[in-house]
Structure formats: structure tokens, C-alpha cells
Amino acid sequence: MARICAMLAQSNLVVVLGWAVYDVARLSMDMKAASLRIGLIGLSQFLPVLLINPFAGLVADRHDRRLVVRLALLVQMLAVGVLVALQAMGRADLPVFYLVAAGFAAGRGFYAPAMNALAPALVPVEILPRAIAVSAIAGRIGGIVGPVLGGFAYGVAPAFAYGLTLALLGAALVAQIAIGPHGANRPMADGKPLAHILDGLRYVARSRMLLGAISLDLFAVLLGGATAMLPVYARDILHVGPSGLGLLRSASSVGAVSTALWLSWCPVENGVGPKMLAAVALFGIASAVFGISRWLPLSLAMLALAGAADMISVYVRQTLVQVVTPDGMRGRVGATSALFITASNELGEMESGVVGAILGPVGSVVFGGVSAVAIALAWGRLFPELKRVQRFDEFLPES
Template sequence: MTGSRHPLAYRDFRYFWAARICAMLAHSGLVVALGWAVYDAARLSMGIRAAALRLGLIGLIQFLPILLLSPITGLAADRFDRRQVVRLSMLGQLACPAMLALLAFGPGQELATLYLAAALFAAARAFYMPAMNALPPALVPRPALPQAIAISAIAGRIGGILGPVMGGFAYALGAGWAFAGSAILLGIALLLHLQIRPIVQSFHQDGRRAWHLMLEGLHYVLHNRLLLGAISLDMFAVLLGGVTALLPIFARDILHIGPAGLGLLRGASSVGALATATWLSWRPVRENVGSKMLIAVALFGLATIGFGLSRSVSLSMFCLALLGAADMVSVYIRQSLVQIATPDDKRGRVGAISGLFIAGSNELGEMETGVAAAFLGPVGAVIMGGAGAIGLALMWHRLFPELAAARRFDQVESA
């Protein structure tokens, strides 16, 4: 492929983009349905703080499969056709909401069943993320890659906006409808992904043992301080400042807006992220990329504090939108650095390491906020997390001068 046309001018990237939208719609809707189902079931027999801990357990349960499988998932994305890895993963993901839908329309679900479905979905998604994120460099030329990453993020945020709203309103009709909707959307995503033609991919031919190849990806990240700083900054910021796990508590017991309102809260951060990603797809960041990532993390923490203090639905949604916009800048810069600074034959393994870091921030962040809410209350936990994210940006500026010194993407080379 030559030239630097807009990424959507390329046929296979369009199918990739559409499949990502449908998959994110399914995932975001499922997260809302699972979160409400778990918290609602827990509140039948316990108080808010105890139920918050049960809600936080979803994060731990989803993180453990990713932790255990990440070395294998990255290697799979580098040794096999990434398209096929994504498609098999989509089948596994589809089975989980389909099972929950059947149970919801039938005998109903217990907490143990919901936790099991969350773990199986996370295991399937562990294979999906490294392979899916490593595909864009094979679908568009390198000059168009930063724009392609921003447009890919738009797909994720469209799913992040509409998915929670659809999931919340569907759950208001009945849990089975919410889970069935996620299964159908994953089926559509799979059909779209099947339209992507064979790609050019570098495969390993050196005959080394699998464990050696797995460690090679980790070694590459640990010895590239620019990558390590970018990935770890994003991870710890979301780990400390994430509010997602506590949104059911705010929707039910603080803002009193019910499951439909929970869907609106879940979508609010994606509204800000979508607007930012759309802007970045046409006007990508070109100068001082590292410093702008640090500033974005600090703004993320400030918006988190604002959400924790708010008792107004409109102000809470504004803070979440600002939080999402700041997070999108950070994610955009991190993903661009990871893709550009990593050779193609290592992208799956480095992507798996990055995915593990992000899973640590998202899923373990849910556990951390759940535990913090059990001791400090939901408001105290959110405010403490936002303050931690601001402190983290200041600390990383000193610990990783390579990150602050990064000026332009076109000056970054793979080691």
C-alpha cells in the first residue's frame, strides 16, 4: 500500500472499523447489564458498601484470565493469522451473553453465574485485543497510521456511547433482552470481520521455544523506556482514577436515576472521548506528544474529583465527558507510540503486554475502587482516586524524562 489517503479510503480498514463498532456496542452493553445485575442481586441482601465490594469483584474476576493468558495471546497474534485469532475470539465472546440471555429468559441468574460469565468473556477477549489492535498497520500505510488509530478509537467510543444506553434501556425491559442484544451485535461484528482479505504479516521462523518468544515481548517493553513510561502511566492513572465500577452505586443510591440513567452515565465519558477522537482523526497531535499525554492524565484526575463531588446529574455527566476527552488524548498517544515503536513481528506480544497493563488498570481498577468504596464510601473513593491520578502525572514527569521529551511521532523509531 502506498500513499497517505484517509484511512477510511481503504476497503479492509472500513470493514475492520465497522466490526469494531459492533463489538464495542456489544461489550459496552454487556458491561452495563452485568454491573446492574450483580449490584442489584447483592443489594437484596446487604448494604451499599458490602454490595460495592461485590461489584468490584467483577474487575478481579475479569483480570485473572487476562493475566494468566496474556503471554499466550500475544504469541498467538504473532504466530498465527491475526484475522483468524480475532474471529475465534469473537465466537467465544458471543457464547457468554447468549448463555446469560437463555438463563435470564429461563430460570434466572445467580451471582456465581454472573461471575463465571464475566470470567469466560474476559478470557475470550484476552485473545481479541492484541490481535485486533495489531491489525491497522497491515490495513493502512504507515503515514496514515496515527489517523487510523484515532478513527479506530472513534469506533470504540461510538460503542461506548450507544452501547451503555442501549444496554441500560434493554435491561429496563428485562435482563434477557440486554444480554441477547450483546450476542446479536457480536454476531454482526463477526460477519463484518470475515470480509477482511488476507494481510501481510511477519511470522516467526527461528524455531525458538514458545516461552522464549513470550519473554521477548516483555523484555522489549521493559527496555524501551518511552514505551514503558507511556503504558505504565496510562495503567496507573485509570487504576487510581477509574470511576466506572462505582457508576451503578451513583446511579441507584446517589443520583437516583435507575438503570436507564446508568446507561447515560456510562455513555457520557464516551461522548467526550468521541468528540476528541473525531478531532484527532482530522487534526492529529503533531508536536510535544509526551507532554500532552502527561497533561491529559492530570486533567483526567481533576475531572474525576469533580464527578465525585457533584450531586447534579448534568454536572456529573459533564465531568464524565471531560474525563473521557482527557482519557482519549492519553490513549491516542499511547497507542500511536506502541504501534510505531514496535516491529511488526513483535506487535502481538507487545500489544498483549500493553493489554495486560490496561486490563490491570480497568479490571483491577474496578476492584480497587470497590474496596476503597467499602472503607471510604463511594464519594471518598472517587475523590481519592482523582487526586492520585494528578499526583501520578507529576511523578511520571520526573521518572520518565524520555516521555516528556517525546516531540513527534515521526521521530519515534522501533528499536
């Protein structure tokens, strides 16, 4: 319950902030200039992520994870509470939106690793895989329902949308307080998070397989995403308003969840490397078609297809990282991968805004889609190891 409420709040706020920033910017700017203001949301979130990510895992391992999660939720509630108060006073402007985005990202930076680490301590090991699966599905459901709620709530009134986010965070906090004691955290070997990141970086740099898989996802997300420009499409291109923005934002999650359920029944077993590259290319094609679409059903279908393709790519990449990396290095490689992928999401929004200011929002999305296709083709040549991977069990030790 705590995870789904927190995810509902996060995805709700993403839609609300994106629309609010663009709507305010359009009062005095054209579409290109306003697109850049949307990109600044990503930059506002990137800086806290960059500073917090190397230390968040250490904090989760050194302290009571329930307390870390609760404090992280309180930080997020404080950020949204400031927005609610300033909106009531009529003083919510662009700098306020950016500060709220930064504060929320700071709380999320501590919340995610602590929350993820709680599950093994709360459920018996024999049902842990099911618990993780249920938790992941709950988060994805939040990614579908949250944007729709946010869009419709903002259509009623901005204050209502902000208040809804605050209420959802409060519900998540109450659910967290209900969690009982768990086993003590295992002691850390040392307290050098930056050293762990550097160890992970060095290991990834020495492994062509890991470097290719992680960098493929990094650059595809950095250049190929269309989500930052969705407020522009909802307001000025598709003309569907904030409720339509919620639908657009949730479409990719619908595709991702549907594909995740399919993969749970029919996992990828053969041709995993070529399929990962093909999925990235398909993601780019779907994004480019969305960029030129002027029909809402087609736009929703392309976003869902992009979400499905991205899920296949993520599934293969994450599995490859786990099976290729020795057990003793998985934590450090995982931390390195998480740092770059998380940062690329925020920087990708900034990149979309900058390109949108130069080429316009449509040019930004089409450029991103074409770039993702080019990256898939280039990585197939730069990292032939990826194309040669046929099965995950090639990397498992012989019994």
C-alpha cells in the same frame, strides 16, 4: 460492521452486568459491601486476560484469523447464552454473573488481536490508514451507543438486555462469516510468546522514556478510573436508574471520540511530554469532581472531560512508544504494553471495589481522582525525561 456490532455487544454487556450485580447485591447488602461485589467483576475478567494475553497474538499469527475471530465470538455467545437461559429459569445470581464476565473476557482476549490483525490482509496498503481510522471510529461509536442501548434495554427487562447482547454478537458473527479469504499469515520466528513478553519487559525496563510513559498510564488507569462505581452512582446517588447508567457509561466515550476527531485535524506537535502529564492530572481532577457531584449534567460533563483527557494521554503515550521503540522491538514492546494496560483496566475495577468497601463509593472515586493527580506530579519528578520531550520527531532517524 462486525467490529461495531461486537463493540455494541461488549459495551452493552458491561452496563448490564454492572447494574445486575449491584442491584442483586443491594437486596441484602449496604452500599459499601455491594461496591466490593462490583469490583469482583473486574477480578473475574482479569484472570482470563492474564492467562490468555501472552498467547492470543501467537494464535492470531499461527492460524486463520477469520476462524479465530469467529470462535472467539462463539465463546462470547456461549457465555451470554448461559446467562439468558439461567435468567429465564430465575437462577441468575452473583456467581453466574462473574462466570459470564470471565467467559466473555476469555473470548474478547482472542478476538481483539485477531481482529486487529485482519485489516492489513483485507485492504490495499495504500488505504490501510483510512481503514484503521474507520475501524477505530466504529469501535468508539459502539462505546457510545452500546451503553445507552444496554441501559434502556435493562430498564425494559433484564432478559431483554441479555437477549440484545446475544443478538448483537450473532450479527457480528454473521458479518465475520461474510469476510472472504485473506493472505496467509507470515510465519513466526518462534513460538515462545512468554519469551516475547519478557523481551519486551527487559527493553521497557532499560528505557526510561518507555518505562515512564507506560507506567504512567498503567497506574493512572489502575487507581484513577471511576467507571466501576457508576452503577452505585446511577442507583443510589444520582437516582437515574439503568437508563441513566447507560448515559453515564457512554459519556467518557463521547469525550474520547470528540477529542480523537480533534486530534486527527490538530495533532499535538509541541510540548508533548508536559501535555501528557497535564492530561493525566486533568483526568484525575475531572474524576474527583464527578465523585462529589449530585447533579446529572455536571456528572456527565466531568465524565466526558475525563474521557477527553484520557484520549490525549493515550494518544501521546502510544505515539511515543512507536517512535521511541526500534522497529525490530515494536511487536514485543507492544505486547508488553497491551498486557499491562489491559490488565490494569480489570484490576482498576477491583481496586475501586475494594476502596469502595472501605471508604464508600464516593470516597473511592475521589481517592482515585486525587491519586491520578498525584501520579502525574510524581512521574514528572521521577521521569524528567517525559517533561523534556517537546516533539515526536526528536526520536525519528535523520533522513
